[in-house]
Amino acid sequence: AQSVTQLDSQVPVFEEAPVELRCNYSSSVSVYLFWYVQYPNQGLQLLLKYLSGSTLVKGINGFEAEFNKSQTSFHLRKPSVHISDTAEYFCAGTSGTYKYIFGTGTRLKVLA
């Protein structure tokens, strides 16, 4: 079955600390992988995408993610978070069609 699993529903972290948001996928959605961010009362904004090539993908706002085929993971990382990074983050995958499979989201809360 196609699935994208975000292992943490909430992640609290102090400002300027590093963060990792975890995402695992089933092999049937591994063709393309994405991370989106949703700020309060806004739509989803694309952070980064993996289509092929280098397994380390850099996105906007200092975020990066690593595609790991052996562990079927696509974790999102940032070395130093800011208060403004507080938002909900969604991992998504597709098997090559335009129909995304979304994870349930991880709420990142950055503490002062």
Place this chain on the structure above:
Amino acid sequence: DAGVIQSPRHEVTEMGQEVTLRCKPISGHDYLFWYRQTMMRGLELLIYFNNNVPIDDSGMPEDRFSAKMPNASFSTLKIQPSEPRDSAVYFCASSLSGEQYFGPGTRLTVT
């Protein structure tokens, strides 16, 4: 580009009324998606179009929901009659080359 435009941004209506949500995709995009987001069910794909043709409507919850795309620059999602359980944020997204671009959403409240 202005991005994906949705209207209205907020809609409050009474149970039984008809509700129409509107979406203008990014110019040149050939895929359009309608999603619903709730706390309980997360983000759900309702229906998507390619070149104005509905491709997959398996996520439409029931016959009270319908969607149309009369041309490449406009789509509607209609709920008739509306029920309190339809209260949610409805997003429209468009795509050209795989990545989807989302609109700001319409927050629907049915009382």
